[in-house]
Amino acid sequence: MTQHIVIIGAGFAGLMAALSAARLRDEKGVSPKDLKITVVAPEPALVVRPRLYERNPASMVARLDELFAATDIDFHAGHVDTIDSENGTIGIGGSEGQVSSLRYDRLVVATGSHGFQPPIPGLSDFGHNVTDFEGAVALDRHLHALAERPSSVARNTVVVGGGGFTGIEVATEMPQRLREILGQDTPIRVIMVERGPVIAPDMGNEPRPYIEARLRELDVQTVLGSGIVRLDGSGVTLENGEQIETETVVWSAGMRASPLTAQLPAERDNLGRILVAPDLRVPGSPRIFATGDTAKAATDNDGNFSLMSCQHARRLGAFAGHNAAADLLGEPTLAYDQPSYVVCLDLGADDAIFTRGWSPRTVEITGAEAKKVKMDINAVWIYPPAAEREAAFRNAFEARTVDF
Template sequence: MRLVIIGAGFAGMYAALSAARLRDIQGVSPRDLEIALVAPEPTLVVRPRLYEQKPETLTAPLQEVLKAIDVVYVQGSAETVDTKSRMVDICDAKGAKTSLSYDRLVVATGSRLFRPNIPGLAEHAFSVDQLDDAIALDRHLHSLTERPARNGRDTVVVAGGGFTGIETATEMPARLRSIFGNSAKLRVVIVDRNNAIAPDMGAGPRPVIEGALRKLGVETRLGAGVASLDKTGVTLTSGEHIEAETVIWAAGMRAAPLTAQIPAERDSFGRLLVDRDLRVPGVPGVFATGDAARAACDDVGNYALMSCQHAVRMGAFAGNNAAAELLGVAPKHYHQEVYATCLDLGEAGAIFTRGWDRKLELVGGEAKKTKQQINTVWIYPPQAKRAAALASADPERVGEV
């Protein structure tokens, strides 16, 4: 029997850990149930931190962890999935192609930044979506020192006032000062079509976020979107033109394209609709998890967000349940009633909220300590020691806050 997991992000990593954990509990040999993880590199990209400086350091190796738990790593990108023949076609970095059969499949392919067809966006905008994107932005920022301090050289426009946009914008003043020096006349502007910053955060935390933006000197342009970009900067739908040599797009996510190959229903974000066991209805043998899945968290109408917090727990349930079907064990229904948000606000600290209504619990320095603990410890892979790695993947305990 073979269980194939596509993706080495947070959901894919925990799917592998959890499936191996159940296999171990049931006393089944890796020869009798092979668990294979397919990804371009045996590396976890710590994506929630890509707004920070030195993004090339924000990865964690997975090879030794996978070896410790007897998970086979298959290097390459999954190009096609045939759910009728239960085959995955894989292409490696050199263009060589192989096929891998599966008895159960976990789709953990994550998400990608949504880039609409705005004139100049593809040519002139940066992002912090993927590792290569964040590295390109960092190199661009450092290259600006070779240009004269005019024509928007020291201006950064961030398109998107959600979580990623706010964390990117509030980190930017310190990043720019480290490059240009304390005397530079920095300007950071957030642009968002909504009439309020952080629309998903609600009225409780918003005054703290607005205060942090004022403290850092971050401007906002609300109720306006990006109409076009060119080498001089960005033109808004309001007609305003902002001179800027750096525009960062941080507005919207979509499930990775591979989900479109699964013959099943998807939501407006491209996520596969799944049942409470994270199966894809109508497609035997296929599970979806993390940003690739739209899953109910509870019985009162809350659904998993495209976030690391949900991905790790969803991954653990998906891996467990895919292995459970093969081993004849009862599945565990995915649930995640507890939800917390920790939003970085750069040198202004952070905020920590709990619950779907986002009740504010910590602000400033105390919240910043929690954010640093999350970013540098909690979301990293477990130690490459079999017992500890397997213990970390109990679905009922993963992702608790």
């Protein structure tokens, strides 16, 4: 009887899982008729989420149809609503309201994450985001529509809520992006509001002064120690009572794992990620693996854990897919590891900062050289491989084995 690996999600982790499973199937000389691999997602396309803060986010999508065809990976369009781990099936909703189900022998949950929206009055009505494709495209449309409105302080001001990695990338890209839309001489303001005492709280002390200097150079104002407590059509109110006139708020504070993780009977962290076993299996559900942003996995023996990052998602995905196939083919599963950790943070035109290590983070490259690395990462490294079987399998193998 045909065995079936089902992978939910066509993001970085889902794609690498599918390619890695197909690679092992190929290596073992097993026919796709005997071991079927199916990716379930709304579209056979990878949204390049790390680029959604850039201009023209609508173009940040890579089609996967040809790649799947070249590697004998099936695709099923739909949104998975239920996981029945007892009976080994998933329930899928289609775009026209139709409902179907798929049986699996091994399941890989790679449904990613979404931006966290706290219950701040007005946030859902007036806040924008760049954490998902639709949000980033809506923000872009809104920014372009500003050009049709009369110039005012509120029109020319963008407030970024949250001073973490995403907030900094949005804020440092925004001056140039706004001037291109509103005109080079328009008196624009970009204000980053961070509730904590410092920007880039996860970055540590060594990289922070460089980032702060860059924000000053770009004239991005920072308000620290006071969060946004209310939004309306004319602006935001901060905890300290200050009001900022603005017609554009970009909320960039916090991520949460896909809600599907809540359907698995396993322990989750405060971000909703499943605390997975070393081979990325979901504890208590021997036929299910969780990966990418849905999983929290130990990266080494020093107490570090995977983060919600593309860097971790690709490698986690490659291990999960390999292990799902290995488990069905009678091969031993492999323990995930990812000893190196680097961050390359975009700081607008011609600038970025590249750090290595968890704590402390050592600054390795800055300025135009780091920007070049960032553009290589964003425009080349994280894109899917060409729709060519051997190249695709090599890419998946390297995602699992090559360290930075």
